Amino acid sequence: MWGFKTPSKVTTFLLGLVALTGASLFDGQGEAAAQQTPQFLPDKHLGVTSCAGSTCHxxxxxxxxxxxxxxxxxxxxQKDRHSKAYDVLLSERSQRIARNLGLENAATADVCLDCHADNIPAELRGRTFQISDGVGCEACHGGSERWLGVHLTGGGHANNVQAGMYSTVDPVKRAKLCLGCHFGDSKKFVTHRIMGAGHPRMPFELDTFTWSQPAHFRIDDDYAKRKQVTNGVQTWAIGQALAMQxxxxxxxxxxxxHDGIFPELVFFDCHACHHPMSNLRWQPRASTGLGPGVVRLNDANLVMLRVIAGHVAPELGDMLQDQTRALHQASTDGIDATGAAVAALQDTLSQLIEKFASHSFGGDDMKALLKGVIDEGLRGEYVDYAAAEQATMAIGSILDAMQKAGLIDQATFDAMGAKLDEAYASVEKDEAYKPATYVAALQALKESASGL
Incomplete structure (x- = not known):
């Protein structure tokens, strides 16, 4: 039976996405904000063994x-793939990538360790710290030298954060943390050249990747009193906005x-180039205004954001739609025009992050957003694989949140889950993606949701 805790299609899909990656996220505010994530703070990291006592964790x-x-x-x-992130660097494929990039060893190169381990400076490594532990506790929660004592005395989460613990329960901070590796930031970044050497693509959706990890917490009344609890739809919305920033x-x-005379190609839709010339797959998309033969920017997050903003903040949604089209047009005009278009978009995104962070995303929102994501695809906006990929994860997040909120009975949940499995199957292999097949899966999903 399909379900969000053990989803066969979802699990297969995600395992394919993270086959070689460690752990990571993005900081949309540039260099200054990127400095605020654990890897770039001056706190000493004591190592995972400082958390491993039988009376601790x-x-x-x-x-x-x-x-x-x-x-x-x-x-x-035992269960979290982050603990094996360093081990991935010892594989033959990783070593081959390193050789292709002219690196001596993937397991010692900073460009690899920055995301496959807690790669802090040597002077910040405590006596029991081991780089081979991979992406451990302090890679996400911050160097524990200042906050460990407070934590051991049971001072509470707020006091832990005050003492220097990184607040991963805050979806904005979590998005900044995760995107630093799952896309990159001003300090670390998976370029097209790295992917050309053999590294997999870097797709990411915050809520899907959050709940796909084995939970090491229990959300109950006590947890809600101590920490911030965010439903999956709000997490999804914030993650989309920060990823685009x-x-x-x-x-x-x-x-x-830029990479020489070429732009950095990782910002563009991979499949605009990476498909057989005999596969005449181009179709017009009204939201871009671009014709055939133009390598489009990857705007999958913007497509999702138009749906969210159109419901939560309609005026900003209209602005976002116009600015998205302007960005696509500017990308064909030159660097200056693109910079101006980006500046306008960044301002709108900052406003949306504030809106999303303060919005409760209740049942009516979830129903409207589910319909919006599906309808956007039926209008032809998911002809690009990356947009279909994001839409599929979005639908999963929304359905999961609706089920947890008691908005879907079990029969409807199971029926929609089976149809979502079909959508996941159609995006499981990017090179085999067929927009018509995906649209058919969306239509089936819409029909299964008719009773909501």
């Missing part, structure tokens, strides 16, 4: 009467936007 089984599971370290070590920041960064 290293219990084999969850504690029965504890507000905290206490087995978080074991969950990370990240892309646009780097697109206009002189150090990142």
């Amino acid at each position: 290293g219990s084999i089984e969850p504690w029965a009467n504890s507000v905290v599971l206490q087995n978080e370290y074991v969950t990370w070590q 990240n892309i646009l920041t780097l697109l206009t960064d002189p150090k990142r936007s």
